[in-house]
Amino acid sequence: MILEPRSTSRANNAATLIEPRPGAVSGIALAPVGTGSMAQADPYADTRIKAEVRELSFFYGGSVQAVKDVNLKVPENAVTALIGPSGCGKTTLLRCFNRMHDLYPGNRYQGSIILNPHDGRGVDIVDRATSALEMRMRISMVFQKPNPFPKSIFENVAYGLRLRGLRNGQELRDRVEYALRGAAIWDEVKDRLQKPGYALSGGQQQRLCIARALAVDPEIILFDEPTSALDPIATGRIEELVHELKSRVTILIVTHNMQQAARVSDFTAFMYLAELVEVDKTDRIFQNPANTLTEQYISGRFG
Ligand SMILES: Nc1ncnc2c1ncn2[C@@H]1O[C@H](COP(=O)(O)OP(=O)(O)O)[C@@H](O)[C@H]1O
Numbered sequence: 001m002i003l004e005p006r007s008t009s010r011a012n013n014a015a016t017l018i019e020p021r022p023g024a025v026s027g028i029a030l031a032p033v034g035t036g037s038m039a040q041a042d043p044y045a046d047t048r049i050k051a052e053v054r055e056l057s058f059f060y061g062g063s064v065q066a067v068k069d070v071n072l073k074v075p076e077n078a079v080t081a082l083i084g085p086s087g088c089g090k091t092t093l094l095r096c097f098n099r100m101h102d103l104y105p106g107n108r109y110q111g112s113i114i115l116n117p118h119d120g121r122g123v124d125i126v127d128r129a130t131s132a133l134e135m136r137m138r139i140s141m142v143f144q145k146p147n148p149f150p151k152s153i154f155e156n157v158a159y160g161l162r163l164r165g166l167r168n169g170q171e172l173r174d175r176v177e178y179a180l181r182g183a184a185i186w187d188e189v190k191d192r193l194q195k196p197g198y199a200l201s202g203g204q205q206q207r208l209c210i211a212r213a214l215a216v217d218p219e220i221i222l223f224d225e226p227t228s229a230l231d232p233i234a235t236g237r238i239e240e241l242v243h244e245l246k247s248r249v250t251i252l253i254v255t256h257n258m259q260q261a262a263r264v265s266d267f268t269a270f271m272y273l274a275e276l277v278e279v280d281k282t283d284r285i286f287q288n289p290a291n292t293l294t295e296q297y298i299s300g301r302f303g
């Protein structure tokens, strides 16, 4: 089995021969074979992989295929951006990571997403035998539109901690504060923690949602176009925050704003018509992509 990045029928094959094969010692890139001067270094050479998508397909209602044979490595403590034109499957792929699609009948996954593939005890996120609830605890999500619960600022963040059995008390208060600080909103809300979350501005609400996601100490946070409903200043704060958070957590972010991908991400994956066309370090995707389709997309010729 070929791992990734795998070229699709549209892809240029030159950049696809250099991935370590399954079973290769991690961190040691195999010498490129037969690719001459086109060969590129393994973009993941110095990184640990937090999650590895293998031959993943996804079908809505059993028939509409919104993700096709995707292979993708998500490096630990880094930001990976998913870009591509509207309807290409970015949200669908993102939602596979915390089994959101299970909430609707008839949806079907094929292939696997291995969480922590490096330690030999990796768990397949999309395997039926894996608890979807546990995956949602370990992998948090931040949505396009801020969606605070109709509760106080404090309770929005405490919610997941209470679900995990933490009762009222100093530990709860400490962890709420820690999450609000982590989401760069503590100073703005510390004097009104009992006010409703929806009384905040849009940008503050989104940072509150990030605090809620952070509070449970997740391994990965999934962001689906988290700034599309925000003004430029609020957007800038979220982007800064995403950049800071990667030292604590692995981040996967969908954006249709290419400048945003260029600003916040370390790795960028370009999707088109349900397939993953190309993935590489972000500067390389934007300066010298291997695939013609990627080049056309990032230069604004379609999408
Ligand atoms: N709940 C659904 N049922 C059926 N098809 C869907 C559903 N959600 C999305 N799709 C289809 O799946 C494809 C990918 O959608 P999506 O993942 O939302 O794309 P993106 O996030 O890249 O805009 C589209 O063709 C879309 O119409």
Ligand SMILES: [Mg+2]
Binding pocket: 090, 091, 092, 254
């Ligand atoms: Mg989407």
